[in-house]
Amino acid sequence: MDHEKRKQLHIFFFPFMIQGHIIPVLDMAKLFASRGVKTSFVTTPANAALFSKSVESMKSEGHNSDILIINFPVKEAGLPDGFESFDSAETREMSRKSFLATSFLAQPLDQLLEEHRPSCIVADMLFPWATGVASKHGIPRLVFHGTCCFSVCATECVRVYEPHRTLSSDDDVFVIPGLPGEIRLKRKQLPVFMRLGSEFCKFYGEIKKSELESFGVLVNSFYELEQVYVDYYRDGLGRKAWHIGPLALCHNDIESKANRGKEASIDKNKCLEWLNSKKPISVVYVCFGSLANFESSQLLEIARALEDSKQYFIWVVKRERSGEDTEDWLPEGYEIRNEGKGLIIRGWSPQLMILEHEAVGAFVTHCGWNSTLEAITVGVPMVTWPVAAEQFYNEKLVTEVLRIGVPVGAQKWARRVGDSIKKEAIEKAVTRTMTGQEGDEMRNRARKFGETAKRAVKEGGSSYTDLSAFIEELKQISNLR
Numbered sequence: 001m002d003h004e005k006r007k008q009l010h011i012f013f014f015p016f017m018i019q020g021h022i023i024p025v026l027d028m029a030k031l032f033a034s035r036g037v038k039t040s041f042v043t044t045p046a047n048a049a050l051f052s053k054s055v056e057s058m059k060s061e062g063h064n065s066d067i068l069i070i071n072f073p074v075k076e077a078g079l080p081d082g083f084e085s086f087d088s089a090e091t092r093e094m095s096r097k098s099f100l101a102t103s104f105l106a107q108p109l110d111q112l113l114e115e116h117r118p119s120c121i122v123a124d125m126l127f128p129w130a131t132g133v134a135s136k137h138g139i140p141r142l143v144f145h146g147t148c149c150f151s152v153c154a155t156e157c158v159r160v161y162e163p164h165r166t167l168s169s170d171d172d173v174f175v176i177p178g179l180p181g182e183i184r185l186k187r188k189q190l191p192v193f194m195r196l197g198s199e200f201c202k203f204y205g206e207i208k209k210s211e212l213e214s215f216g217v218l219v220n221s222f223y224e225l226e227q228v229y230v231d232y233y234r235d236g237l238g239r240k241a242w243h244i245g246p247l248a249l250c251h252n253d254i255e256s257k258a259n260r261g262k263e264a265s266i267d268k269n270k271c272l273e274w275l276n277s278k279k280p281i282s283v284v285y286v287c288f289g290s291l292a293n294f295e296s297s298q299l300l301e302i303a304r305a306l307e308d309s310k311q312y313f314i315w316v317v318k319r320e321r322s323g324e325d326t327e328d329w330l331p332e333g334y335e336i337r338n339e340g341k342g343l344i345i346r347g348w349s350p351q352l353m354i355l356e357h358e359a360v361g362a363f364v365t366h367c368g369w370n371s372t373l374e375a376i377t378v379g380v381p382m383v384t385w386p387v388a389a390e391q392f393y394n395e396k397l398v399t400e401v402l403r404i405g406v407p408v409g410a411q412k413w414a415r416r417v418g419d420s421i422k423k424e425a426i427e428k429a430v431t432r433t434m435t436g437q438e439g440d441e442m443r444n445r446a447r448k449f450g451e452t453a454k455r456a457v458k459e460g461g462s463s464y465t466d467l468s469a470f471i472e473e474l475k476q477i478s479n480l481r
């Protein structure tokens with residue numbers, strides 16, 4: 001084992017337990033494996049079962065990859081048995097407990113590091129204690145935020161300068177101090193914990209401290225996309241970062257794209273057949289990631305907007321809604337009336353496969369970073385509908401910096417979306433993105449970014465080179481050269 005370790009780098013990948021973090025981290029593991037690194041994916045039993053096929057497929061490609069399981073500390077955290085995924089937190093209290101509970105994972109992680117002695121650990125930003133655990137074993141800890149550099153910088157500038165503190169109302173607008181580009185936001189678009197201050201603010205401070213003490217940050221983005229902000233992050237804020245994305249580009253074939261993440265709720269061939277029957281740039285794809293919750297009244301507005309728009313559509317509605325007895329979010333006879341025009345996926349869609357299809361002309365998205373980057377990579381412009389987390393920042397990047405999206409008009413950060421956006425606004429934003437000169441211009445810009453993204457991950461490209469530089473540095477400090 002010692003001999004093997006000296007020859008091969010070994011990296012632990014330890015994501016926060018939600019789809020939006022697990023999926024890109026598994027892609028990252030696949031990317032490192034393709035460069036000859038031994039990879040171990042660390043997670044809890046239910047998540048291991050959900051994602052074991054990704055690790056199995058890495059193994060079948062001849063990579064040295066495995067899953068290491070640690071138990072989620074439900075008892076210590078006062079959470080119900082079987083709780084393992086943060087998206088299943090039903091109440092704010094559960095959500096609070098589950099965030100704070102992660103510190104109980106330090107001890108089992110410590111044991112795994114003792115047992116396996118990897119070269120380094122890539123741990124989620126939401127595990128600030130991981131830096132200390134790694135340092136105890138003399139190994140570097142890398143941070144993974146899940147989002148882009150623009151939003152990491154914006155969050156940091158708001159945290160440090162607190163521009164919202166001097167405003168008198170939630171509707172007041174402020175410019176993010178220090179951040180290049182005069183980015184304006186309303187106070188109510190900031191996360192609740194930032195606006196009101198809470199236990200999570202303190203936790204966020206710990207996150208930032210541990211990031212500063214860590215070896216650096218691995219980012220799922222590419223230099224050319226947000227050059228000004230990458231430079232600001234590295235030179236202005238003085239952080240060490242490697243931009244190695246888009247990570248989703250590690251999936252080359254349709255099978256691998258369709259199988260990424262959870263099992264899709266639609267047969268991939270049926271989905272492809274449906275898309276193949278449509279002309280290029282005629283379909284709007286609507287999906288709000290894995291966490292966003294919409295009230296029935298808001299879903300009804302979406303349903304009506306899609307029905308009245310002149311576009312074909314694929315609309316993904318999370319299973320929690322669709323599994324309810326009454327489908328009160330869908331107008332009577334909707335699917336029969338819209339047969340052939342619209343495809344509703346109840347549950348999980350094969351998003352990568354759908355987005356890259358030539359029939360897809362626009363993406364209505366909540367601006368989760370994975371979804372945003374996936375759209376950019378395949379040159380699809382967006383209708384931006386941020387809901388929570390850092391999504392209001394991502395929207396600014398898409399609509400104002402990159403100019404490849406139209407805002408639907410979301411005004412307020414919320415865990416659950418009421419009927420705030422009316423049918424007319426949705427329809428208008430979709431039409432602007434799908435048609436006319438404005439739509440064409442956004443599409444052309446998006447396609448250029450997509451081409452640059454693909455070049456970035458090829459040999460000699462910016463992400464490829466950053467990844468090589470990181471691996472070399474890691475080899476040096478691990479005495480593997």
Ligand SMILES: O=c1ccn([C@@H]2O[C@H](COP(=O)(O)OP(=O)(O)O[C@H]3O[C@H](CO)[C@@H](O)[C@H](O)[C@H]3O)[C@@H](O)[C@H]2O)c(=O)[nH]1
Binds near residue numbers: 291347348370
């Ligand atoms: O039906 C679905 C729904 C989602 N996805 C995939 O799931 C991922 C979802 O990630 P993302 O778009 O980032 O959304 P969230 O699940 O909401 O992600 C959380 O994590 C992200 C990364 O940190 C943050 O940017 C978001 O704000 C946060 O909500 C993407 O890869 C999608 O392709 C599917 O394949 N099918």
